[in-house]
Amino acid sequence: MATQPESSNTFFSSPSKETPIIKLEGITKSFPGVKALDNINLEIYRGTVHALLGENGAGKSTLVKILYGIYTPDKGQIYIDGKPVRIASPMDAIKLGIVMVSQSPVIIDRLTVEENIVLGLEKFNMFAPTRRVRSKIIEVSKTVGVKIDTTTEVWKLSYTQKQLVEIVRGLLLGARVLLLDEAITYLPLEEKSRFYKFIRQFANEGGTVIIITHKIPEAMDVADYITVLRRGKVVGTVPVKNTSIEEIRKMMFGEKSSEITYERLPPGNPGEVLLQIEDLWVKGDFGDYAVRGTSLKVRKGEVVGIAGVAGNGQKELIQAVMRLRHVDKGKIIFENVDITHKTTHFLRLNGVGYIPDLPAKYGVSIENTILENIAIVPTFSSEIINWKRIRALALKMIKEYEVKTPGPETPVKFLSGGNIMKVLVARELTAATKMLVAYNPTRALDEATAIKVRKIIKSKVINENIAALIASEDLDEIFQLSDTIVVMNSGKIVGVFPAEKAKREEVEHLMVM
């Protein structure tokens, strides 16, 4: 658990209660062409929950990566308990008691929970049976308020459980500072509140929590202090009890803050059925069924939103529809054609756009330029590429979606995460003349852009009468965008609601049931 740091450096200074556990002084970090962090000064105190809030690209991820030793700053100094330190690797950070839980857990899928955890614990010798760590894990997981079967292989766990494993591991490693990098953003409400309780308890016991998020309500719910970052600079730090959502919003978005809204977008006008899924069975990565007998209809002029906690078969369902995953049983019918055994190429030629999860891995080829990434889609070019046309198309997309790039010839890897997403979204929305299939279409976009993308999707659905099948881990998104909300849990559809009648609590309950 959280241990009190020793105060040995009394010769030079007398660390009082007021010595910040983490102090950043003039932290600057540049990447080619962009200043990610510009002279960051920040103090974080023991026993508090501190939220770092900002749009994507504001520099908050870079900042925590510096704290965790993944990046080293170009300039500036980090102090822990008033002492200057150099954090060169995650192992250094762990030794200082800093543990990061990221959005994508770093654990090994084919190992069991206890095996993953025992690897880092030095008090167990190399030949120690792994089961010896079991009682310790159970003890610590009780303080977090979860039950973990330590002999389960990690791949069988849900996304949430994986993150809990990381937290339990952090606590067993003696964490006194927890860095949560968008770790709770996509959790459903029930799990979130359990998490909040744990975070509060951890802070009360003298631990420190730094939460990185782009969701204002999340920061307001759990933090004591909020520091807002914008374009690599600290806008300001405010105590939560003396602030309002409005104020934070202004700090975050500046002049754009009025554009942020979570209201439901205007409804579509569902017509004839375009996509029909009948009793679909699809296997996951580890050979067990991830989709178990799902049936679903998507009409023209309708957005069907699949709500669900990550890892409940949405990814596999989407991939099966896009013909990227083998269908073991069942049928997929698109425009009255059985596409169960057709190729993705076929769908592309028939006006289907696709935004995958982990877009930089599965959506674009990051080594190639924006132009090449557009030209590769069969919708836009055949065997011989008309570069002039592609270039015009690219420039239009860059302008329309405000992609920050030196030009269309820039390799995608030089763009920020949010801008890579914009390139992908622009390309796929242009390609989707009949249907859009997407998984977390606005993940990693800042709120203003995310809402803009949702509006574009919705207006395409309404005006061009296309169908959209969208799975998202962000319930705000599902509620804002959908005409029909489908809840998926353990590979099955457990609820279908017309959006105007859907109740948030009910959907959340079905998601985690």
Place this chain on the structure above:
Amino acid sequence: MLEAIIGLIAGMSSVFLAYYLAALGHAIVEKSGVLNLAIDGVFVLSVAVAYAQAVYTRNNLLISILTAMIVAAIFGMLLAFFVTKFPISHGATGLSMMFLGYGLASLVGLPARNIQGSIEGLEVGYTIDVHSPVWVIVYIAIILIGLGALFLINKTKIGAAIRAAGEDPAAAEALGVNVLMVRLFAGALGFALIGLGGAIFELSYVQVWSEGTGIGHGWLAFAVSLSAGRNPILLILSSSVFAGLVKYMTAIQAMYNIPQDLAKMLPFVAAILAMVIFMATPLRRRLAPPKSLGKIYFREEKERSEKYKKNCFVLDSSFFSEVDLS
């Protein structure tokens, strides 16, 4: 009839043990993510070393076997060291070491054979008498070794570390595993077993030596290991099949009147069949190879990693869960 079958089983015990040990060693090496193409060379070298030591020590089996194991273990550690410490191809390194093994085997074996020729009545090795209970002990030993290996790989911290290094060395490192140390351990242990297999192959099965003795049998152990999905218990099954095919090849040939070259293919056909069978069934997932097997893993020094990080500065955690920067 029963007696005949028992006789057959007893007769193949030494080959069985040799294949089993070599295949098990190979499995342990590969579990740690090191693609082992050096196996045949090292097997052949252990055969020669065991033979030479037996000649020099006037058939002191213990010393001969231990020497072969130590020599093989050194090779294993070298292989693990090279492919973990430097960004070089597992395949190229393994194959180079294979040829090195072949060469050294001749260098070690030939003088010993000249000496054996000059001493009258010096014979090396130990034949397992099918009428004594020794062969039963061999079978019990195989089962115990299998269970021990299963425990080591699946139930201990070092076992978890070996598998972690094979699945995702970068993540393993982040979790607190010293990938280099773990692979050195797996390399030493695995190759010691391969060396033991080679020594037993020579001393209790072939018992003579000429240039090239053992060539191909390392690859057979490789196939045995592959066709059992590197599982210590399934290995018992697959090595028994291979041992039977190798031991009784001549008999099978005579019995069914098949050409010799075709008969020699049989073990390999069996290997391919076994692999097809488990690839076509759900076993494929259970016995899948380690995810990072044979992939270059290079824990960058500070400067290099800085350069690397700069090149992919945009990689947000949300996008690049798979790209490792540590």
